[in-house]
Amino acid sequence: MLTAIVIDDEFFAREELIELLHETGEVDVIDQAANAIDGLKLIHSVKPDVVFLDIQMPKISGMDLIAMLDPETMPSVVFTTAYDQYAVKAFEDNAFDYLLKPIDPKRLMVSVQRLAKVKSAQQPAHTQAQINALATKSLQQVPCVGHQRIMLLPIQEIEVAYSDISGVHVQTADKLETSQLTLKTLEEKTELLRCHRQYLINTQAIKEIQFLDNGLAEVITKSAKVVPVSRRYLKALKMELGIL
Amino acid sequence: MQLVSSLLQQMSVYLVLAYMLSKTPIFLPLLNISSRLTHKFICYLLFSLFCIMGSYFGLALDDAIANTRAIGAVIGGLLGGPVVGFFVGLTGGLHRYSMGGFTDVACAISTTTEGLIGGLMHLYFVKKERPDRLFKPMIVFAVTFVAEVTQMLIIIAVAKPFEQSYQLVSEIAVPMIVANCVGAALFVSILQDKKTIFEKYSATFSKRALTIAERSVGIWSSGFDASNSEKVARIIYEETKVGAVAITDTEKTLAFIGIGDDHHKPNTPISSKYTLQAMALNQVMFLGSGETPYRCSLSSECKLGSAMVIPLRAGKKVVGSIKLYEPKRKILSNINRSMGEGIGQLLSSQILYGDFQHQQTLLSQAEIKLLHAQVNPHFLFNALNTISAVIRRDPDKARNLIQHLSQFFRSNLKQNIETVTLREELAHVNAYLTIEKARFTDRLELDIKIDDELLDRRLPSFTLQPLVENAIKHGVSHLIEGGKIRIYSEKVLLGDCIYVEDNAGRFVKPEDDSDGLGLQIVTKRLRNYFGVHSDLVIDCQKDEYTKMCFLLPQPCLPDTQSGEVPSSSY
Incomplete structure (x- = not known):
């Protein structure tokens, strides 16, 4: 059995697809989400084999969502769309599967069999290049999930992002939120710059840099947060700031 | 004295010839100062001929010739420029040289010089941007006078023996100067007359053509x-x-x-x-x-x-x-x-312009029809997907949705209807919204409050629905928690405003795509039907609301009686 989740902002669209997947007898739909942010959280928590993903969703589209996933651990993605001729062309070009709504059960069966094959081969479902070709190139906001709420933080408000044992956190001037994105994804898809193994810094938020002994440094942000800079990343940071 | 009268006779023959020539098209290029090579060449040929004629008609006098050759050379130079003048003079001069006599060399030199003098004056007036002066008889008289005096001086200086040439010049100077100057002036005067007639002629011609153009413009556009x-x-x-x-x-x-x-x-x-x-x-x-x-x-x-x-x-x-x-x-x-x-x-x-306008009108009609018939495919397939899911759990509701979808399509296909009542337009909107409501379930809230009095007012068809579609597509559908669309009327001074409002506040001026075109056409149709006061007004407060509204003018106002306003007043 394949495990799957369905992400779509329309209730009936989810219900219809879950029903059809159930009828195939090959897929176990373990959960569903009504938006991409909840969907992202679900992907990380239940780690399904496959995600059925709608493209047009509020705030964060299907394309944004796959930009937020780590390509190495990413599940197989099947896009669902009612009508989107440009996206469909891109899917075909990049070996992504897609389903047109209303979904034809026979066509769905073909997809499911293909997915089963991918699973048994135990390889990543999509190559890095294929994902990059489709995914949103640069994220403008970072989805954060708190207790009973969803936040979208614009990149320019973020001063620092860091990881610790409890997850990835993004720090603005006055808030600290927990993000579903990895530091690596944030580094690749946003303008945040790596300054430490566990820290990314927004260069626009730097107020001063204090140089310490043995090649270390500390960044003081505009809201007086202290961020460590490791020896390895100091040079790159200085270059970015044009002080080298 | 006899010499004067016979030279004047000679000059008359000359002028008669000039007059006759002025009746032919050969003359036309001479009337304007032209730098075209062919015109220059015609000028050269014509005046060389006059020079030669001048020599032939001349009176043999003491082994010399009293003549009117200078007219050709000077005018040739004046009208043709220094190069033409030089060659006309040279041609006339060489011809004179071939006739022999003790002044042959002097005459050849002096005729060439006269052509050159004419040419230099041409250059002078053209440089001063007063080429019209070249056709002034008084100026031509003066130039010829200078040229003739120069000729006399050259004869005295060059022709030998000196006594004989002095004797000759004292005899011919006055008659020749008078005859040539008067002749050249009259010659130019003939040219100028011709020029005046010609210009008057083309002025009347242009004026008539312009009047016809002015009076007939636009008649064939319909x-x-x-x-x-x-x-x-x-x-x-x-x-x-x-x-x-x-x-x-x-x-x-x-x-x-x-x-x-x-x-x-x-x-x-x-x-x-x-x-x-x-x-x-x-x-x-x-x-x-x-x-x-x-x-x-x-x-x-x-x-x-x-x-x-x-x-x-x-x-x-x-x-x-x-x-x-x-x-x-x-x-x-x-x-x-x-x-x-x-x-x-x-x-x-x-005719071509009329055709073009006609095509344009057809095009804009076709454009509107296209937009009427053009249902957003996204809407259609999502609606079908929704219905397909609803069939499972509630076949009656599915049937009802199909009814609404049919109604929506039916009114979309009524392309020829220019105006509808607000009641009909609201029914169309309602069919559309019922489907969208099913699609978005609890994410779409609706609130429709239109004054009952307004329901029988007429407005251009497909006015309200594009606004509502816009409010969903670019508004509410982007809200994770869902949103609300309000359609309501409000009394104002000039009539009633109809509002379509969403609480997303995401309106950005559309690009030139089909959505942008849709709103443009709504505005255009409202304006054509109701006048400029009814233009679509869009007010957006970011993340708060987008309000689109237009005015239904008071029906009692003159000029805005429903159905009587011309709808094609572009």
Whole structure:
């Protein structure tokens, strides 16, 4: 059995697809989400084999969502769309599967069999290049999930992002939120710059840099947060700031 | 004294020749200062000829010749410039040299110098941007005077023996200076007369052509048909004062005005084979002068004696012809011929413009029809997907949704209806919203409050629905928690405003895509129907709301009575 989740902002669209997947007898739909942010959280928590993903969703589209996933651990993605001729062309070009709504059960069966094959081969479902070709190139906001709420933080408000044992956190001037994105994804898809193994810094938020002994440094942000800079990343940071 | 009178006689012969020449087209290039090589060459040939004539007509006098050669050289230089002047002088001079006599060398040199003097004066006036002065008889008189005096000095200086040349000059100087100066001045005066006549002629010509253009502009923009053609024919008839004017399309006479309208009737098939030929060859044809006689093909009594057929074109295609006639006692004058060709071109471009406007109107109608019929495919497939899911759990609700979808499509297909009542438009919107509500379930909240009094007011069809669609597509559907759309009316001074409001506040001025075009067409149709006060007004507070509203004007106001406002006043 394949495990799957369905992400779509329309209730009936989810219900219809879950029903059809159930009828195939090959897929176990373990959960569903009504938006991409909840969907992202679900992907990380239940780690399904496959995600059925709608493209047009509020705030964060299907394309944004796959930009937020780590390509190495990413599940197989099947896009669902009612009508989107440009996206469909891109899917075909990049070996992504897609389903047109209303979904034809026979066509769905073909997809499911293909997915089963991918699973048994135990390889990543999509190559890095294929994902990059489709995914949103640069994220403008970072989805954060708190207790009973969803936040979208614009990149320019973020001063620092860091990881610790409890997850990835993004720090603005006055808030600290927990993000579903990895530091690596944030580094690749946003303008945040790596300054430490566990820290990314927004260069626009730097107020001063204090140089310490043995090649270390500390960044003081505009809201007086202290961020460590490791020896390895100091040079790159200085270059970015044009002080080298 | 006898010398003066015989030189003046000689000059008269000369002027008669000049006058006769002025009647020929050879003269035309001389009337304007032109730098074209062919014109320069004509100038050279003509005045060289005058120089040579001057020498031949001269009076043999003491082994020399008293002559009017200078006129040719000086005017040649004045009109043709220094190079032409030099060669005219040289040609005249060499010819004189070949005739021999003790002044032969002196005459050759002096004639060339005279040509050059004329040429230098030409250069002077052109440089000062006063080429008109070259045609002033007084100036020509003065220049010739200087040239003749110079000639006399050269003869004294060059011709040997000195006593003989001095004797000659004292004898011929006065008569020759008088004859040449007066001759040159009169010669130029003939040229100038010709020039004045010609310019007056073209001024009247241009004025008439412009009047016709002005009066006929736009007549054909509503179509190349009989009633419009009659108006155009009448204008041409009045302005050109020809005997008669006819306009045809490719098959029949559309209009006929003037002599012979008793038997040349509009709306009859073209009978003249020349007309058909002119149209087939796409060429102007003249009949009744030269070899091709004009005979009326309808009646032997017809008083018309000559005709010109000018094809009318729309682009490259011949669409008809215009015919100018003169009665037998007159023939078509040159001016009417070239005017006729000009009119042909003018009218052709008007027909083309009319065609173009017609196409534009068709295009914008097609555009509106297209938008009516064009259902957002995203909406359609999502609706079908929703229905497909609803069928499982609630077949009755699914049936109901299909009814609404049908209603929505049915009113979309009513493309020819220009206006609808607000009630009908709201029903259309309701069908649309019922489907969208099912799709978005609890994410779409609706609130419709329109004053009942307004329901029978008329408005352009497809006005409200695009606004509501916009509010969903670019508004509420982008809210994770869902949103609300309010459709309501509000009394204002000039009538009632209809609002479509969402709480997303995401309106950005659309790009030039189909959505942008949709809103543009809504505005255009509102304005055409109600006037400028009803333009669509869009107010957006980011992340708070987008309000779109338009005015339903008070029906009692004059000019805004429903249905009576012209809807095609672009």
